[in-house]
Amino acid sequence: MINSHYVPRFILKKFSDKLSLYNIHTGEFTEDINVDKAYSQKGFYDDDTEKNLNLKLESQFGNLLANKLLKAENKIELNRAELRLVKKFILISTLRSLGNEPFLQKEKQFYKTSVEYWRNFCRQHSISVQECERGIKDMQPPFEERQIPGETPYDYWMRTLNVILDTDGSPQEIFNHPDKTYPAHRWSQIIAAGYLAFWDSEYRHDEFVITDIGMTSENEKGWNGVTVHNSKKLLFLIDLLKKEKDSEFIKLLQNQIYLQEFLHENFEMYPISASRMIVEISPFYKFRQIYSWLYKMPELKDLTELPNENLYAPNLAAYVKTQTDVLVPRYHPDDLYIYDIKQLSSAETRYCNELFLDRINTHLGFSSLRKAVRSIVQYKRDNSYPYTPRVDYTNLYKIIEERYGGNLNV
Numbered sequence: 001m002i003n004s005h006y007v008p009r010f011i012l013k014k015f016s017d018k019l020s021l022y023n024i025h026t027g028e029f030t031e032d033i034n035v036d037k038a039y040s041q042k043g044f045y046d047d048d049t050e051k052n053l054n055l056k057l058e059s060q061f062g063n064l065l066a067n068k069l070l071k072a073e074n075k076i077e078l079n080r081a082e083l084r085l086v087k088k089f090i091l092i093s094t095l096r097s098l099g100n101e102p103f104l105q106k107e108k109q110f111y112k113t114s115v116e117y118w119r120n121f122c123r124q125h126s127i128s129v130q131e132c133e134r135g136i137k138d139m140q141p142p143f144e145e146r147q148i149p150g151e152t153p154y155d156y157w158m159r160t161l162n163v164i165l166d167t168d169g170s171p172q173e174i175f176n177h178p179d180k181t182y183p184a185h186r187w188s189q190i191i192a193a194g195y196l197a198f199w200d201s202e203y204r205h206d207e208f209v210i211t212d213i214g215m216t217s218e219n220e221k222g223w224n225g226v227t228v229h230n231s232k233k234l235l236f237l238i239d240l241l242k243k244e245k246d247s248e249f250i251k252l253l254q255n256q257i258y259l260q261e262f263l264h265e266n267f268e269m270y271p272i273s274a275s276r277m278i279v280e281i282s283p284f285y286k287f288r289q290i291y292s293w294l295y296k297m298p299e300l301k302d303l304t305e306l307p308n309e310n311l312y313a314p315n316l317a318a319y320v321k322t323q324t325d326v327l328v329p330r331y332h333p334d335d336l337y338i339y340d341i342k343q344l345s346s347a348e349t350r351y352c353n354e355l356f357l358d359r360i361n362t363h364l365g366f367s368s369l370r371k372a373v374r375s376i377v378q379y380k381r382d383n384s385y386p387y388t389p390r391v392d393y394t395n396l397y398k399i400i401e402e403r404y405g406g407n408l409n410v
Contacts, residue, residue, distance in 0.1 A: 001043035003041070003042050005038075005039055006040070006097045011214075016035075016367035019038050021038060021365050024392065027396075029395070031369070039365070045096075045158065049158045052161075057165055061089045069198070070272065075340055075341065076198055077337070079334060079337075080332065080335045086196065090270045092164055094187060094191075094268075095157075095184075096161060098213060104181075104183050105153050107182060107187075108182055142185060146180075194280040195314055198279065200342065202346040205371070206346050207274035207349075207371040208273075208277055208356075209356050209365065210366070211365065213359055215268060216355040217267060221303055232298065233260055240253055240295055252326065252327065260282070264282070266303065267281045267282060274366075274367050277352075311342050317335065317337050357391060358390050358391060369399075376400065
């Protein structure tokens with residue numbers, strides 16, 4: 001069996017040739033682990049999937065990573081094919097890591113469970129019958145999955161990954177694939193809905209950490225996943241729609257509501273080195289900046305713990321074709337997408353790392369404890385009584401106390 005990396009080896013090497021890993025279940029902390037042995041497992045993928053990952057994604061993205069994404073200092077320019085490759089990479093990154101085999105079984109039932117949730121949401125927030133039914137229509141399965149006799153949950157997971165790898169990762173191409181699955185198509189819509197950004201850590205003192213999940217996200221401020229969900233942005237848009245009279249802006253708001261149904265978190269983060277990550281941002285924040293002249297927008301501090309306007313500034317785009325309809329872009333292979341690389345402060349870097357520390361399967365990794373210690377200590381402080389942390393880092397706190405002094409009350 002092949003030794004498969006569920007976090008790509010070429011990404012790990014951009015952190016360091018050797019990593020420090022902490023096991024949240026056993027409390028074991030190991031330093032100087034060769035990246036060949038980190039975040040890997042024999043037979044994690046079947047041989048065909050492992051081969052396809054290399055031939056249909058990693059070789060191409062690894063080249064783009066080395067020659068453009070990490071080489072740039074202030075600005076990154078991507079053509080249409082390169083943008084699609086980046087989006088395909090983060091789509092696969094979302095679904096390739098630990099825990100995705102059972103996760104995809106839940107995702108398979110998404111369209112069955114989401115309709116009842118939406119009906120309850122409409123009742124709770126007095127959303128009109130017309131708008132509620134529009135949402136339900138959007139939640140219907142876009143196709144019927146091909147049923148394969150004897151297909152196991154593991155087979156279904158591999159099938160989902162290979163459908164994405166066979167295509168450019170766009171919803172359109174996945175829809176046309178004969179073996180398409182609901183998770184492959186739905187998550188391609190989520191990734192397609194958002195816009196990209198590139199954020200750099202304050203790497204002199206604080207580097208990014210990386211987990212065995214390989215990504216994380218931020219929910220809206222106040223979210224708890226039980227009684228409070230990511231509804232602030234959606235409810236704001238629905239309220240605007242109720243008041244809007246102009247037919248063109250009604251279409252615009254309906255499209256924003258449609259996109260919000262896919263990417264309802266604030267942003268998703270994918271580290272590509274210890275000092276840089278790709279960020280997928282909710283389309284709401286682009287709408288918020290572009291149409292602030294027309295609508296009184298909610299303040300960032302009410303939505304996110306990162307209320308830095310600069311971080312959400314949309315990229316520039318140089319289109320070959322004249323754009324006549326904001327809802328129907330006219331693309332060309334030579335279109336250029338221009339991204340100013342955003343520099344995080346130490347506090348912002350540590351907060352992003354806290355989000356990674358909070359979403360983890362087994363292992364937390366970093367280039368050195370010295371570059372991660374401030375984020376780990378901040379996680380402890382922000383999750384002290386009366387709050388209960390989602391992940392217990394007690395043994396790691398003790399190691400930090402012994403190595404750096406101080407009292408973390410563990």
